[in-house]
Amino acid sequence: MNNKIAIIGENLVDLFKVGKKFEAHPGGSPLNVAVGLARLGENVSYITKFSSDFFGKMLINVLKSEGVNLSFCSIDKKLHTTLAFAFVDENKVPTFEIWNRCTADSSITWEEISKIDLNNFDVIHFGSILLATPAANAILKFVKKAKKLGKFITFDPNYRPKVAVDEKNYLKALHDGWKLADVVKCSFEDAKILFDLEAFKDVVKTIKTESVPTLLTMGSKGAYVIIENEAVHIPAYKTRVVDTTGCGDAFAAGMIHNFFRHGFSIEINVLVDAARFGNATAAIAAQKIGAITSFAHANNVEEFMKGVRQFDENEHKRYC
Numbered sequence: 211m212n213n214k215i216a217i218i219g220e221n222l223v224d225l226f227k228v229g230k231k232f233e234a235h236p237g238g239s240p241l242n243v244a245v246g247l248a249r250l251g252e253n254v255s256y257i258t259k260f261s262s263d264f265f266g267k268m269l270i271n272v273l274k275s276e277g278v279n280l281s282f283c284s285i286d287k288k289l290h291t292t293l294a295f296a297f298v299d300e301n302k303v304p305t306f307e308i309w310n311r312c313t314a315d316s317s318i319t320w321e322e323i324s325k326i327d328l329n330n331f332d333v334i335h336f337g338s339i340l341l342a343t344p345a346a347n348a349i350l351k352f353v354k355k356a357k358k359l360g361k362f363i364t365f366d367p368n369y370r371p372k373v374a375v376d377e378k379n380y381l382k383a384l385h386d387g388w389k390l391a392d393v394v395k396c397s398f399e400d401a402k403i404l405f406d407l408e409a410f411k412d413v414v415k416t417i418k419t420e421s422v423p424t425l426l427t428m429g430s431k432g433a434y435v436i437i438e439n440e441a442v443h444i445p446a447y448k449t450r451v452v453d454t455t456g457c458g459d460a461f462a463a464g465m466i467h468n469f470f471r472h473g474f475s476i477e478i479n480v481l482v483d484a485a486r487f488g489n490a491t492a493a494i495a496a497q498k499i500g501a502i503t504s505f506a507h508a509n510n511v512e513e514f515m516k517g518v519r520q521f522d523e524n525e526h527k528r529y530c
Contacts, residue, residue, distance in 0.1 A: 213252055213253060213332050213333060213470045214253045214255070214330060214331045214332050214333070215247060215252055215253065215254045215255070215331065215332070215333040215334075215335060215466070216254075216255045216256075216257055216282070216326075216328075216330070216331040216333070216334050216335070216356075217240045217241075217243055217244045217247075217254060217255070217256050217257065217334075217335045217336070218240065218256075218257040218258065218323070218334070218335075218336050218340075218349055218352060218353075219238060219239065219240025219241065219257075219258060219315075219336060219337065219338050219340050219349075220238040220239075220240065220241065220258065220292055220310075220315045220316075220338060220339055220340045221236075221238050221241050221256075221258045221260055221266070221269045221291065221292070221314075221315050222237050222238040222241075222269075222291060222292035222293060222294050222308075222310070222315070223235065223236065223237060223265045223268070223269070223291060223292075223293055223294070224236070224237035224294045224296050224306075224455065225293060225294065225295045225296065226296045226298065226304075226455075227295070227296065227297050227298070232295070234265070234268070235502070235503060236268070236269050236272045236273075236502055237294055237455075237456075237502075238292070238315075238338065238339075239337065239338040239339075239366060239368040239458070239459050239462075240256075240258075240335065240336060240337065240338055240366075241256065241258070241269070241273070241502075242456050242459035242460070242463075242502055242505070243335060243366070243459050243462045243463050243466070244256045244273070244278050245272075245273070245276045245278060245463075245502040245505060246459060246460050246462070246463025246464070246467075246491065246502070246505045247463045247466060247467055248276045248277045248278050249276065249463075249505050249506065249507045249508070250463060250464070250467040250491075250506075250507070250508045250511070251467075251508050252466075252467055252470075253279075254277075254278050254279065255278070255279040255280075255281070255282055255330070255331070256273060256278050256279070256280055256282075256283065257282045257283060257323060257326065258283055258315050258318070259283065259284045259285070259286055259314045259315050259317060259318050259322070260283060260284070260285050260286070260291070260314055260315070261285070261286055261287075261289055261290050261291040261313070261314035262285050262286065262287045263290050263291055265290075265291035265293070266285070266290075266291045266314065269291065272502070276502070282323075282326050284322055285314075286314040286317060289312060289313055289314040289317055290312075290313055290314065291313060291314060291315075292308065292309065292310045292313040292314075292315055292316070292339075293308070293309045294306045294307070294308045294309075295307040295308075295309075296455060298453060298455070303454055304453070304454070304455045306370060307372070308339065308370060308372070308373045310339060310342070310343060310373055311375075315340060315343075315345065316340060316343035316344055316345050317344065317345065318340070318345040318348055318349065319345075319348055320347070320348040320351055320352070322348075323348055323349075323352050324351075324352070324355075326352075328355065328356050328359050328361060329359075331356070331361060332361065332362060333361065333362045333363075333364065333466070333470070334352075334353055334356045334361050334362070334363050334364070335363075335364045335365070335366075335462075335466065336349060336353055336363075336364075336365060336387065337365050337366040337367050337368050337384075337387060338366065338367070338368040338370075339368070339370050339373050341367075341380060341383040341384055341387060342370070342373045342374035342375075342380040342383070343373075343374075346379070346380075346383045350383060350386055350387065350390070353387070353390050354390060357390055362392050362393075362474050363390055363391045363392050363393075364391060364392065364393050364394070364395065364462075364466055365387050365388060365390065365391035365393075365394050365395070366394070366395045366396065366458070366459075366462050367384040367387065367388065367394075367396055367400050367404060368397075368400065368458070369384060369399075369400040369403050369404065381404065384404055385404065388404075388420060388422060389420070389422070391422050392422070392423070392474075392476070393422070393423050393424070393425070393469070393476065393481075394420075394422050394423070394424040394425070395424075395425045395427065395458075395461065395462045395465055395488075396417075396424060396425070396426055396427070397426070397427045397428075397429075397458055398410070398413065398426055398427065398428045398429075401413045401416075401417065401426060405417075413426070414426075414434070414436060414441050417436045418436060418438070418439065418441075421438075423435070423436070423437040423476045423481060424436045424437070425461075425465055425481065425484070425485050425488065427458055427461055427488075427492075429446070429454070429457075430446050430451075431445075431446060432444050432445040432446040432489060433446075433461070433485045433488065433489060434485075435478065435481040435482050435485050437476070437478055437481060440478060442478065442482055444482060444485040444486050444489060445489075446489050446492075446493065447489055447490055447493040447514075447515075447518055448493075448518070449493040449494070449496055449497060450496075450497055451496045451497070452496065452497055452498055453496065453498065453504070454496055456495050456502065456504060456505070457492040457495045457496050458492070459495075460488075460491040460492045460494065460495035460504070460505055460506070461488035461489065461491060461492040462488065463488075463491060463505070464484075464487045464488040464489075464490060464491030464492070464511065465484045465485060465487065465488035466484075467487070467508075468483060468484040468486075468487035468488070469481070469484040472484075487511065487515075490511050490514055490515050491505070491506055491511055493514070494506040494510060494511065494514055
């Protein structure tokens with residue numbers, strides 16, 4: 211792949227409760243997307259600030275082993291790594307308690323990232339919990355600069371409750387991020403919170419007014435591509451669900467990978483194809499515990515899609 215993608219965001223460790231113990235897994239939505247794209251063969255650089263603690267070193271080693279470029283990252287010797295304690299319910303859906311106050315990644319400054327030459331990249335992907343921290347202004351400024359230079363911007367709000375000192379500023383940063391994007395990937399649950407709505411039809415109507423092509427994910431119900439006056443449904447693949455952690459990030463990686471195969475086109479048929487591929491990468495990720503430990507390589511996705519019933523064009527139901 212010739213696309214050069216920069217992803218900016220947090221780095222953290224998910225601590226999953228398994229019985230009476232906790233298992234440590236690399237995490238953070240943007241970090242997951244970076245690994246997902248690297249496994250799909252993309253040229254990916256991750257931009258963050260690591261701690262020099264045990265967890266920070268673990269994350270660095272994992273990302274390097276996955277082929278993600280870390281040359282634009284810095285290391286803080288005083289602050290710790292962000293931790294997310296994950297508790298998976300009976301429906302295999304995790305809830306998180308996130309410790310992100312005064313951590314290395316949340317201390318990213320504009321002075322540090324302003325020195326990065328954006329001409330190194332074609333695409334910038336961002337979002338998630340650093341927009342709830344003091345790093346938010348620097349990240350948004352970085353993305354604005356990239357947009358002015360004509361870089362393609364993708365965004366996933368990935369909202370998490372109880373991570374912000376100032377919830378109002380957190381939500382504002384997520385809305386600002388949405389407006390900067392060329393394409394948004396957003397879960398239905400996140401959209402309901404961001405727009406303070408409950409009904410699906412109201413969420414779709416509001417997203418249309420944002421005028422940003424959006425892939426709205428709905429778990430086992432699949433995804434909707436929302437663009438201009440259209441909302442097209444793409445059904446999910448059936449799979450054995452063990453853990454849904456990271457499925458949204460796997461979808462985002464698959465979406466971006468497939469989307470860029472078509473030269474950044476935002477035509478409805480291209481977006482539908484990208485959502486179909488994203489559904490496949492998400493279905494594969496649901497089969498194992500953890501996020502990046504369950505992400506697929508490109509050949510795995512192709513094999514998976516061949517092994518299940520292919521979508522019929524008639525199944526892409528236009529909602530409105």
